Amino acid sequence: MQQLLAPKNFYLWSGRWLRPVAWATGLCTLTGLYWGLVVAPPDYQQGDSYRIMFVHVPSAWMSLFVYAVMAGAGAVALVWRIKVAEVVASASAPIGAAFTALALMTGSLWGKPMWGTWWVWDARLTSELLLLFLYLGYMALEQAIEDRRTATRAAAVLALVGAVDLPIIHYSVEWWHTLHQAPTVTRFGAPAIHGSMLAPLLVMALAFFGYYVSLLLVRARCELLERERTNPWVGEVCRGIP
Amino acid sequence: MSGNTVSEFFSMGGSGFYVWSAYGVAAVVMLGLLGSSLAWHRRLTGQLRNKSRRSASAPPVALDKTGGDWP
Amino acid sequence: MTPRRQRIIAITLILAGVSAAAALGLTALSSNILFFYTPTQLLSGEVPPAAAIRLGGLVTKGSVKRTPDSLKISFDLTDQQHTVRVRYEGLLPDLFREGQGIVAQGRLAADRVFNANEVLAKHDENYMPPELAAHLPKVKDTAP
Structure with missing residues (x-):
């Protein structure tokens, strides 16, 4: 574990894991798509439009999870100055922003036929939009500071401050009246969704998780190469010397 | 699958536009980010390889074509 | 340190x-x-009279009255304690039906009827196949 924190070791280790993770992700994606779009039955109230759930819900879950990873890695980077934590935080930001944007867009495409509106300013939707701005602010702040390590640390402070939005997003539907409905899967007791719909949802969630891990590894490796470009190991691994 | 069930599948009970737009936008965003990240890695390794070759006094070492270092 | x-x-x-x-x-x-008020909050005077608000509740079964050849509709909106009559003219979301949770935007008129200019459907967090729903004695109405 300790050895993995050395940039070169992390680079080589992530190179070995990328391929299996990417394959598993592809398999989950195909399975989940077929299961969700073809096999799963229509919903008793919403018919077929509920199938948007299979991309909307995993995007929304991952938008929160990636932010938690980003803020956590940022905290580790601030306290222990570990390079691998710095690159994990910076590599996560664009991926998390993409998940958040997707959650908002697919939610809008679901809201129009079901609720009758593309967008409302209720607590759930507004706090998720705030999350998108937090990601964008993080990326802008990192761009604005020349020295990459300083930039990552400054952005980590922003990420930590913004982390207060995570519980707000999750509990918004319980604390306030919202148009968005209460959680289905993560509530106490049995999920309020039939097994034939829950299974493809979980497979798609796994696929989105695998997508995040694969992309995180690719982007973290890029960040490491950028930041360590003057270090001899970078030239060596790029030339294929083990 | 007969022609009828295929068109039924694409119409999604009348909400085909919303369902397929949602899946379409997800595919575009996720594949786009994947492509740009892979391109970034390819560009960087190429750049750094050349730089390292130029600076190294030793003769260039044969590239690892076995795919051990993916992508 | x-x-x-x-x-x-x-x-x-x-x-x-x-x-x-x-x-x-x-x-x-x-x-x-709060995205919307409940009929109880509206009737207890928690909301300034005649203010434009959103009102959320369940559409009472059997209360929906449509005017033929027009988009005019009226129905009772309830939170199981108090009920407010709602008037609306316009297109309704697909999910609008009796027993369904909805959110109406508008204001309370002098005749104690809520004049809505927008109606949104609020669906619950339950998902199941239609055959299964038919077997249930009654799908539980979740309060909005």
Whole structure:
């Protein structure tokens, strides 16, 4: 574990894991798509439009999870100055922003036929939009500071401050009246969704998780190469010397 | 699958536009980010390889074509 | 004290401070964050009279009256304690039906009827195949 924190070791280790993770992700994606779009039955109230759930819900879950990873890695980077934590935080930001944007867009495409509106300013939707701005602010702040390590640390402070939005997003539907409905899967007791719909949802969630891990590894490796470009190991691994 | 069930599948009970737009936008965003990240890695390794070759006094070492270092 | 320990303390303080500020702010703004009021809140005078608000509740079964050849509709909206009559003219979302949770935007008229200019459907968090729903004695109405 300790050895993995050395940039070169992390680079080589992530190179070995990328391929299996990417394959598993592809398999989950195909399975989940077929299961969700073809096999799963229509919903008793919403018919077929509920199938948007299979991309909307995993995007929304991952938008929160990636932010938690980003803020956590940022905290580790601030306290222990570990390079691998710095690159994990910076590599996560664009991926998390993409998940958040997707959650908002697919939610809008679901809201129009079901609720009758593309967008409302209720607590759930507004706090998720705030999350998108937090990601964008993080990326802008990192761009604005020349020295990459300083930039990552400054952005980590922003990420930590913004982390207060995570519980707000999750509990918004319980604390306030919202148009968005209460959680289905993560509530106490049995999920309020039939097994034939829950299974493809979980497979798609796994696929989105695998997508995040694969992309995180690719982007973290890029960040490491950028930041360590003057270090001899970078030239060596790029030339294929083990 | 007969022609009828295929068109039924694409119409999604009348909400085909919303369902397929949602899946379409997800595919575009996720594949786009994947492509740009892979391109970034390819560009960087190429750049750094050349730089390292130029600076190294030793003769260039044969590239690892076995795919051990993916992508 | 080591610099690392100082950094840990600084981060903890940032988190605690921001959380406290957010909690205070949200508590203060609480009523503004509500997306809609319930019929009970409307009738008990919690809402300024004639103010434009959103009203949420369940459409009472058997109360929907449509005017033929027009988009005019009226129905009872209830939170199981109080009921308000709602008038609306326009297109309704697919999910609008009796027993369904909806949110109507508009204001209370002098005749105690709520004049809505927009009606949104609020669906519940239950998902199941239609055959299964048919077998249930009655799908549980979740309060909006």
